[in-house]
Amino acid sequence: MSELEADYAAAGFDGRLDFGKRPALLMVDVCNAYLDPASPLYAGVESALASNLRLLAAARAANVPAVFTRVAYSAGGLDGGLFYRKVPALAAYLDGNPLGDFPAGFGPERGEVVITKQYPSAFFGTALAAMLTAMGIDCLLITGFSTSGCVRASALDALQHGFAPFVVRDACGDRAEGPHEANLFDLQAKYAEVISEERACELMAGPRPA
Amino acid sequence: MSELEADYAAAGFDGRLDFGKRPALLMVDVCNAYLDPASPLYAGVESALASNLRLLAAARAANVPAVFTRVAYSAGGLDGGLFYRKVPALAAYLDGNPLGDFPAGFGPERGEVVITKQYPSAFFGTALAAMLTAMGIDCLLITGFSTSGCVRASALDALQHGFAPFVVRDACGDRAEGPHEANLFDLQAKYAEVISEERACELMAGPRPA
Amino acid sequence: MSELEADYAAAGFDGRLDFGKRPALLMVDVCNAYLDPASPLYAGVESALASNLRLLAAARAANVPAVFTRVAYSAGGLDGGLFYRKVPALAAYLDGNPLGDFPAGFGPERGEVVITKQYPSAFFGTALAAMLTAMGIDCLLITGFSTSGCVRASALDALQHGFAPFVVRDACGDRAEGPHEANLFDLQAKYAEVISEERACELMAGPRPA
Amino acid sequence: MSELEADYAAAGFDGRLDFGKRPALLMVDVCNAYLDPASPLYAGVESALASNLRLLAAARAANVPAVFTRVAYSAGGLDGGLFYRKVPALAAYLDGNPLGDFPAGFGPERGEVVITKQYPSAFFGTALAAMLTAMGIDCLLITGFSTSGCVRASALDALQHGFAPFVVRDACGDRAEGPHEANLFDLQAKYAEVISEERACELMAGPRPA
Numbered sequence: 001m002s003e004l005e006a007d008y009a010a011a012g013f014d015g016r017l018d019f020g021k022r023p024a025l026l027m028v029d030v031c032n033a034y035l036d037p038a039s040p041l042y043a044g045v046e047s048a049l050a051s052n053l054r055l056l057a058a059a060r061a062a063n064v065p066a067v068f069t070r071v072a073y074s075a076g077g078l079d080g081g082l083f084y085r086k087v088p089a090l091a092a093y094l095d096g097n098p099l100g101d102f103p104a105g106f107g108p109e110r111g112e113v114v115i116t117k118q119y120p121s122a123f124f125g126t127a128l129a130a131m132l133t134a135m136g137i138d139c140l141l142i143t144g145f146s147t148s149g150c151v152r153a154s155a156l157d158a159l160q161h162g163f164a165p166f167v168v169r170d171a172c173g174d175r176a177e178g179p180h181e182a183n184l185f186d187l188q189a190k191y192a193e194v195i196s197e198e199r200a201c202e203l204m205a206g207p208r209p210a
Numbered sequence: 211m212s213e214l215e216a217d218y219a220a221a222g223f224d225g226r227l228d229f230g231k232r233p234a235l236l237m238v239d240v241c242n243a244y245l246d247p248a249s250p251l252y253a254g255v256e257s258a259l260a261s262n263l264r265l266l267a268a269a270r271a272a273n274v275p276a277v278f279t280r281v282a283y284s285a286g287g288l289d290g291g292l293f294y295r296k297v298p299a300l301a302a303y304l305d306g307n308p309l310g311d312f313p314a315g316f317g318p319e320r321g322e323v324v325i326t327k328q329y330p331s332a333f334f335g336t337a338l339a340a341m342l343t344a345m346g347i348d349c350l351l352i353t354g355f356s357t358s359g360c361v362r363a364s365a366l367d368a369l370q371h372g373f374a375p376f377v378v379r380d381a382c383g384d385r386a387e388g389p390h391e392a393n394l395f396d397l398q399a400k401y402a403e404v405i406s407e408e409r410a411c412e413l414m415a416g417p418r419p420a
Numbered sequence: 421m422s423e424l425e426a427d428y429a430a431a432g433f434d435g436r437l438d439f440g441k442r443p444a445l446l447m448v449d450v451c452n453a454y455l456d457p458a459s460p461l462y463a464g465v466e467s468a469l470a471s472n473l474r475l476l477a478a479a480r481a482a483n484v485p486a487v488f489t490r491v492a493y494s495a496g497g498l499d500g501g502l503f504y505r506k507v508p509a510l511a512a513y514l515d516g517n518p519l520g521d522f523p524a525g526f527g528p529e530r531g532e533v534v535i536t537k538q539y540p541s542a543f544f545g546t547a548l549a550a551m552l553t554a555m556g557i558d559c560l561l562i563t564g565f566s567t568s569g570c571v572r573a574s575a576l577d578a579l580q581h582g583f584a585p586f587v588v589r590d591a592c593g594d595r596a597e598g599p600h601e602a603n604l605f606d607l608q609a610k611y612a613e614v615i616s617e618e619r620a621c622e623l624m625a626g627p628r629p630a
Numbered sequence: 631m632s633e634l635e636a637d638y639a640a641a642g643f644d645g646r647l648d649f650g651k652r653p654a655l656l657m658v659d660v661c662n663a664y665l666d667p668a669s670p671l672y673a674g675v676e677s678a679l680a681s682n683l684r685l686l687a688a689a690r691a692a693n694v695p696a697v698f699t700r701v702a703y704s705a706g707g708l709d710g711g712l713f714y715r716k717v718p719a720l721a722a723y724l725d726g727n728p729l730g731d732f733p734a735g736f737g738p739e740r741g742e743v744v745i746t747k748q749y750p751s752a753f754f755g756t757a758l759a760a761m762l763t764a765m766g767i768d769c770l771l772i773t774g775f776s777t778s779g780c781v782r783a784s785a786l787d788a789l790q791h792g793f794a795p796f797v798v799r800d801a802c803g804d805r806a807e808g809p810h811e812a813n814l815f816d817l818q819a820k821y822a823e824v825i826s827e828e829r830a831c832e833l834m835a836g837p838r839p840a
Contacts, residue, residue, distance in 0.1 A: 217596065221509055222461075330576065358610075
C-alpha cells in the first residue's frame with residue numbers, strides 16, 4: 001500500500017462494494033477511433049481490446065448480458081452540446097464515420113443491446129439505467145476507452161445510479177499511462193472496485209449469491 | 211370558464227408562463243404509426259399532421275430550431291424496459307418497421323436534429339435537455355401524438371427541466387376525444403400553456419423580448 | 421369493459437406488468453396541504469388518508485420499505501423553477517409552512533426515508549431512483565395526492581425508470597372526480613396497474629416469487 | 631506546455647468553451663468536514679476557503695447568483711445508496727452532524743439557494759439543472775472540495791447538462807496534491823476551462839456579451 005493509499009484508507013475512503021446477483025458486462029466505446037492508427041484518438045490499446053474479446057466470450061458463456069456503447073453525432077454535432085464544442089476530436093464520431101464503428105470481430109450478437117451516446121457517461125442522455133433496472137441488473141463489469149474519460153464517467157454514474165461498478169483494469173486503456181493510473185486510483189478510492197480480467201471472469205462464472 | 215376551471219383557478223392553479231427569447235419547435239412522434247390506417251395505433255389525426263406541416267414551415271421561416279422525435283426499439287424491445295412490456299402495441303417501433311418512420315413530406319432537413327427515444331417523455335433517456343440548454347433554448351412549442359401519452363409526458367418534463375412548454379392544441383392528436391381533452395385540461399391547469407396553431411405562429415414570428 | 425377500454429385493448433394498450441420480488445410503498449405528498457380545510461389545495465381526501473394509514477401499517481408488518489415524499493421550496497421558490505411560476509398555490513410549501521407537513525399520526529419511523537421534492541414527479545430532481553436501485557427494489561405501490569398531478573407523474577417516472585408501478589386507487593385522491601378518473605384510466609392503459617387497497621395488501625403480504 | 635499536454639492538443643482535445651452571458655457561482659461542499667482538523671476528511675484547504683470567500687463577495691457585487699451545495703444523509707445512509715457503502719467517511723454527513731455545516735462566516739444569504747445532495751455530482755439526484763435552466767444560467771464558475779471528487783463530478787455534469795464549466799483552481803482543494811493536479815489536467819483537457827481566481831473575478835465583473 002502506497003503512502004497515498006494509506007492516507008486515504010485512514011480517512012475512511014476505499015470501502016468495499018459487494019458483487020451482486022445479476023451482473024452485466026458494459027463495454028464502453030470499444031471502437032475504431034481508439035484502435036485505428038490513422039485516427040487522431042488512436043491510443044495503442046490493442047491489449048485491452050484482446051481483454052474485451054475474452055471478457056465478452058466469458059460473459060456469453062455465463063449468460064451475463066453484454067451491453068455495448070458507441071458514440072454518434074448528427075446535425076454537425078448539435079446533439080453533442082458543449083462536449084462536442086470542447087473536444088474537436090469528437091468529429092471522428094460524426095454521422096457515418098467508420099471510426100465510430102466496432103472493430104472487426106467485436107460487436108453485438110442478436111439480442112444484445114447497443115447504447116448510442118453523445119456524452120462521456122454511458123448513462124447520460126441514454127436509457128441505460130432504465131434498461132438495467134428493468135432487467136434486474138445490480139452490478140456492472142466495466143471496460144473500454146478511455147480510462148480517464150468515458151470509463152471513469154460511466155463508472156461514477158453506475159455508482160450514482162445504484163449499480164455496483166467493477167472496473168476491469170486490463171480491459172481499459174488510455175492514450176497515456178499517467179491519466180490511466182491516476183483515474184484507476186480515484187475510482188478504487190471512491191467509486192468502484194478495480195479488478196483484474198482474471199477476477200472478472202471468476203465473478204462472471206459464479207457461483208453468485210442466491 | 212367551466213365550474214371545474216373556476217374551482218382550479220380559485221385554488222391557485224393555472225398561473226401563466228412567459229414565452230421566452232429562444233423557442234424551439236418540438237414535434238413528438240409524428241410518425242406513420244398514428245397515420246397509417248393499417249397501423250394498430252392509427253388515430254385519425256390527419257388534421258393535426260397538416261397543422262404540424264404548417265408549424266414546421268413557420269418555424270423554418272422564423273429561424274426557430276425544429277426538433278423531431280421518433281421511437282425505436284432493438285433487441286426485441288429489451289431497450290424499452292417496462293414500457294415495452296406494458297404496451298404490446300409498441301412492437302410497431304421495433305427495428306426497421308416503417309410505422310416508426312416520418313410520414314411522406316414530413317421530416318428533418320440538414321442541420322435539424324432527430325431525437326430517438328424509447329419512453330413516453332422526449333426527455334427521458336435522451337440528451338434532449340442537454341442539447342436545448344447548450345443551444346440556449348428557453349421555451350418549447352410542443353406538438354404531436356398522442357396528447358394523453360407522449361405529448362403530455364414531454365410537456366411535463368419540459369416544465370420540470372425548465373423549458374416553458376407551449377402545447378399547440380391543433381397540432382396534437384389522440385385516438386379518442388375524451389383523453390385528448392382531459393389531458394389538455396390537466397396540462398393547462400398545472401404544467402403548460404395550451405395554445406392554438408395561430409397563436410403559435412404569431413409567437414414564432416416575433417417580436418420577442420430582447 | 422367500456423367502449424373506450426375495448427378500443428384501447430384492441431389497439432394493443434393495457435398489457436400487464438408483473439408484481440416484483442421486492443416492492444416498496446411510495447406515498448406521494450400525503451400532507452396537510454390537501455387535508456387541512458383551510459388550505460387552498462384542500463381536496464376532501466380523508467378516506468384516501470385512512471387508506472394510506474392502513475397500507476403503511478400493512479407495509480411495516482410485511483417488511484416492505486415505506487418511502488414518503490414531501491414538497492418544500494426555499495429562496496422564494498427559486499428552487500421550484502417553472503413549476504413554482506406556473507402554480508401559485510405552491511406557495512403553500514414555502515419554507516416552514518405547516519401545510520407541507522405530514523398530518524398528525526402519519527409519517528416516517530426511524531429508518532424510513534423522506535424524499536423532499538420540488539416537482540410533480542417523485543423521481544425528478546431527487547435521488548429516489550438511485551436509492552431504490554441500490555436497495556434492489558423492483559416494483560412500487562404508489563399512493564397519494566393528487567391523482568392527476570404528482571401521483572400520475574410519479575407513476576409515469578416509475579415505469580420509465582424500470583420500477584413496475586402499482587397505483588392504489590383507494591389511497592389516491594384529487595380535488596375533482598373527473599381528473600381523478602381520467603388519470604386512472606390513462607395510467608392503467610399505458611403506464612401502470614391500477615389496483616384496490618385490498619389487492620395491495622395481499623400483494624405486500626405475499627407470498628412473492630423467490 | 632508539457633509533453634502530455636502537447637500530445638493531447640495534437641489529438642484534438644482541449645478546445646475552448648466560451649464564457650456565457652449569465653454565469654452563476656457554484657460552490658461545492660465547502661463545509662466543516664474538509665476544514666475542521668478533527669474531521670477524518672480534513673484536507674488542509676484553508677487557502678481555498680479564503681478564495682471562496684473572495685469569490686462569493688465578488689459574485690454578490692456583480693449580481694452573479696451564488697449556489698451552495700451540501701451533503702446530508704438520513705435513515706442511516708439509506709438515501710446515499712452505493713456511494714454511502716463505498717466511502718465509510720461519509721458518515722460525517724449523517725443527520726445533524728456539524729461537519730456537514732458551512733464554516734463560520736460562509737453560507738447563503740436570503741434568496742440564495744442551498745442544494746442538498748447525496749452523491750458526488752451536484753447535479754445527480756438534485757433539481758440543480760432544472761433551476762439553472764429556469765434561471766437562464768448558461769455557465770458556471772465551480773469551486774470547492776474535493777477536486778478529485780465532487781468538483782470533478784460536478785464539472786463533468788455541468789458540461790453534460792449544457793452549462794459551460796469554469797473551474798477555479800485556487801478555490802478548489804484536495805487532501806493530496808497528486809489527485810488535485812491530475813484531475814485539473816483531465817478537466818482542462820476534456821470537460822472544462824480551469825482558471826485562476828483573478829480571472830474568475832474579471833469574468834464575473836464583466837462586461838459580458840449582450
